[in-house]
Amino acid sequence: MDRPYIICHMVTSLDGKVTGDFLGKSAYSGLIEDYYRIHREYSADGFLCGRVTMEGSFPQPPVSPAMYGGPPIAREDYIAEKAAFYAVAIDPQGKLWWSGRAIADTDEGYDGAHIIEVLTQSVSDAFLAHLRAKGVSYLFGGKTELNLALVAQKLKRHFGMEKLLLEGGGIVNGSFLQESLIDEISLVVVPAAEPSEQAVPLFKTGKYQIDVAAAASLRLKEAKKLDGGGLWLTYQKQ
């Protein structure tokens, strides 16, 4: 395969939502721990999230967008370092002004992951100069829109990634599903309902359309009971 094997690994409510109060309830903390344990046990080369999830889950000290007075910066992929584990951020417009080259997190499954920004060519020179100064890697996935298949190929070609965890949110999951780039789905299902209309579903449509046929080739691989009334469901592409 010319790209990593991609596993969409998420926690959901019974009704398929990936956000909501249920995630913070102490009754389900054991299942959230199971999610992190499974993340570690997959022994992937990295994880990938959309810009909204990166902002919310891995906040860094705020950095103000800088002025840039240097020469134009070529739109060429930039490999700041080769690392054991990567955090891939889908940030087409260059909104994540990272303050450092790696994720800082209390969970060892995320802490220290080297950041790779996935950009379109429409980002500013100031943003590229900032990423270089901070030691953050970046790659281009298209002029104004991202070609996710190309992005996946570059993650393998530039960084040697063989296995990648796709970890939300709903928009990024939906766009990978639409492009048939999900090889496996791993769901930790919490026995809670999340009826709020604002709650984000596992696959969210919108600007990035999802064809209902996109999931047709996925088949249940295994269903395991988890302590605390949860389930671990895995699906695999035929």
Ligand SMILES: NC(=O)c1ccc[n+]([C@@H]2O[C@H](COP(=O)([O-])OP(=O)(O)OC[C@H]3O[C@@H](n4cnc5c(N)ncnc54)[C@H](OP(=O)(O)O)[C@@H]3O)[C@@H](O)[C@H]2O)c1
């Ligand atoms: N339960 C779980 O396991 C779990 C896991 C992860 C996240 N979450 C939750 O999910 C929520 C966020 O989900 P979300 O669906 O709103 O956002 P998201 O998928 O995290 O991020 C969406 C943004 O990422 C960029 N993006 C994603 N796919 C793209 C594509 N194909 N082409 C171009 N840009 C793309 C766009 O950024 P721009 O807007 O900058 O263009 C888009 O608006 C958070 O509350 C988070 O806590 C839950």
